Amino acid sequence: MNGLIVVNQSIGHNQYKINRFLEEGKKLGIDLNVLINNGTTAKIENGEIVLSIPKYDFVIYLDKDIYLARILERQGYRLFNKADFIKLCDDKMLTLIRCANEGWPIIKTLPGPLVYTDELTEENYHFLDHVIDELGLPLVAKRVYGSLGEGVYLIDTKDKLKEFYKVNYRSPLLFEEYISSSKGRSLRAIVIDKKVIGIIERDNPADFRSNFGTTNFSTKVEKNEKCWRFAEKISQKLDIEYAGIDFLYDKNEEPILCEINSNAFFEEFEKTTNINVAKLFLEMIINKVKHEQQ
Numbered sequence: 001m002n003g004l005i006v007v008n009q010s011i012g013h014n015q016y017k018i019n020r021f022l023e024e025g026k027k028l029g030i031d032l033n034v035l036i037n038n039g040t041t042a043k044i045e046n047g048e049i050v051l052s053i054p055k056y057d058f059v060i061y062l063d064k065d066i067y068l069a070r071i072l073e074r075q076g077y078r079l080f081n082k083a084d085f086i087k088l089c090d091d092k093m094l095t096l097i098r099c100a101n102e103g104w105p106i107i108k109t110l111p112g113p114l115v116y117t118d119e120l121t122e123e124n125y126h127f128l129d130h131v132i133d134e135l136g137l138p139l140v141a142k143r144v145y146g147s148l149g150e151g152v153y154l155i156d157t158k159d160k161l162k163e164f165y166k167v168n169y170r171s172p173l174l175f176e177e178y179i180s181s182s183k184g185r186s187l188r189a190i191v192i193d194k195k196v197i198g199i200i201e202r203d204n205p206a207d208f209r210s211n212f213g214t215t216n217f218s219t220k221v222e223k224n225e226k227c228w229r230f231a232e233k234i235s236q237k238l239d240i241e242y243a244g245i246d247f248l249y250d251k252n253e254e255p256i257l258c259e260i261n262s263n264a265f266f267e268e269f270e271k272t273t274n275i276n277v278a279k280l281f282l283e284m285i286i287n288k289v290k291h292e293q294q
Contacts, residue, residue: 001286002031004056006072008063009038013148016267020278021060028282037063042071049075058289060281062263064090078292080285081241081262089243089262092144093174096257102237104230105256107248110134112165112173120169128161131175140176143168147261149209154178178208179256182248186210187221187255189231189245190269190277193284196231198273199224211246218272227255234260241288242281244269 005021007014018034025032035041035053043050049071061069061079069083088094093111100106110131115124131139141164143151155161165173184204189196204216221227231245234257244264247255266277 001029001057001289002033003058003060003285004053004077005032005034005060006037006063006068007034008065009036011036013265013267014062014263017062017265017278020266020270021282024276024278024282028279028286030282030286032060037065037068042068051075057293058285060285061086064263066090078289080281080288081243085238085240085243086262088238089260090145091172092142092146092259093172094144095260096174098238099234099257099260102233104233105250105254107179107256107258108135108177110175112169112175114172115169120166124169125162125165128158128165131161132158135175135177138178140178141165141168142174142176144172144174149207149211152209154208179248179250181251181253182256183208184210184216185249186258187224187227187247187249188218188264188269189227189247190264190266190275191231191235191240191243191245192277192280193242193288194232194235194240196228196235197277197280198269198275199227199231200269200272202268218268220273224255230255230257241284 005018007018022032041052058078058080059072064086066083066087069079069086073079073083088098096106096109113127138154138156141153141155153164155164184207186202187199188202189199199221200218201221202210202216202218204210210216227247234245244261246258248258250256270277
């Protein structure tokens with residue numbers, strides 16, 4: 001069996017995942033190649049999709065380039081994860097919309113309106129009064145696209161909220177209630193094939209974002225049945241093949257859904273839990289591909 005690992009040209013933290021997949025793939029007898037997505041892989045010419053790569057049994061898609069993902073799927077490639085799921089998780093607001101109305105505890109969230117003018121008007125700023133009325137201060141302001149805590153801000157005054165909006169209004173935004181009981185703390189459940197394989201707690205004494213910077217650390221969660229069951233409900237409902245599901249702690253120390261990451265990094269998780277994520281991921285792929293090719 002052969003597979004392709006697609007990664008963004010800004011490899012960054014994905015290097016660990018690539019190395020681990022190559023290592024475990026060799027043990028499992030899988031021939032894996034790596035494609036750095038630099039924009040030269042695909043085109044539409046004379047009304048047809050043209051690719052510069054051969055056919056593979058599967059693709060481990062570590063990029064968030066939805067265009068290439070959809071092109072590959074259109075040409076019959078089996079992606080892990082699928083393009084629809086990558087898009088759903090990449091947009092934090094879409095994730096929460098999909099998870100709403102299921103009876104699950106989710107952070108109170110307001111989507112930001114799109115603004116098409118070159119300059120903000122007083123009418124645009126009136127929305128911020130609504131945000132403060134709904135969420136109070138401090139509150140969390142986010143760009144809907146981002147990872148590792150980037151584009152996430154704790155706002156404690158109206159002036160700071162206006163400044164955030166002035167700088168970021170051209171980007172899709174969301175605004176969330178600040179869960180002070182979870183300051184610098186979160187839970188991450190890793191899911192493979194709709195099953196939770198383990199949970200870690202991430203702590204950051206220097207920032208309200210548990211996954212930001214170099215001061216954060218993690219510990220294995222030996223027992224948190226509520227979080228485990230919650231994560232499995234989500235994974236079953238969304239038919240998750242691979243993801244990291246992040247939870248915060250509410251004031252009663254109960255898990256509340258924060259976000260879902262389709263391309264979740266697992267270096268920290270593997271080193272904290274000694275669970276072989278790369279092997280389990282590849283074994284899931286082998287079983288699914290064999291079944292789907294029958």
